Amino acid sequence: xxxxxxxxxxxxxxxxxxxxxxxxxxxxxxxxxxxxxxxxxxxxxxxxxxxxxxxxxxxxxxxxxxxxxxxxxxxxxxxxxxxxxxxxxxxxxxxx
Numbered sequence: 001x002x003x004x005x006x007x008x009x010x011x012x013x014x015x016x017x018x019x020x021x022x023x024x025x026x027x028x029x030x031x032x033x034x035x036x037x038x039x040x041x042x043x044x045x046x047x048x049x050x051x052x053x054x055x056x057x058x059x060x061x062x063x064x065x066x067x068x069x070x071x072x073x074x075x076x077x078x079x080x081x082x083x084x085x086x087x088x089x090x091x092x093x094x095x096x
Contacts, residue, residue: 002075
């Protein structure tokens with residue numbers, strides 16, 4: 001499945017800054033960062049469930065927001081880019 005993950009984590013407090021780093025690390029384990037708080041993820045359903053569970057453990061639901069967009073199959077193959085070219089293939093190997 002193709003996913004687009006975006007997040008906005010409160011960073012006013014040191015605890016918020018730590019949550020932001022942990023959210024980014026979790027997302028990096030599953031996909032490719034395409035902008036500061038945006039990740040493209042290609043995964044299986046069970047991986048998505050694990051990803052969501054890990055994110056739930058980290059965020060403060062009163063302060064933070066994560067959006068997971070479920071895209072049509074292979075939608076990430078047809079992304080139109082303007083400006084700097086794509087650095088990685090979303091279906092290429094994920095190096096952790």
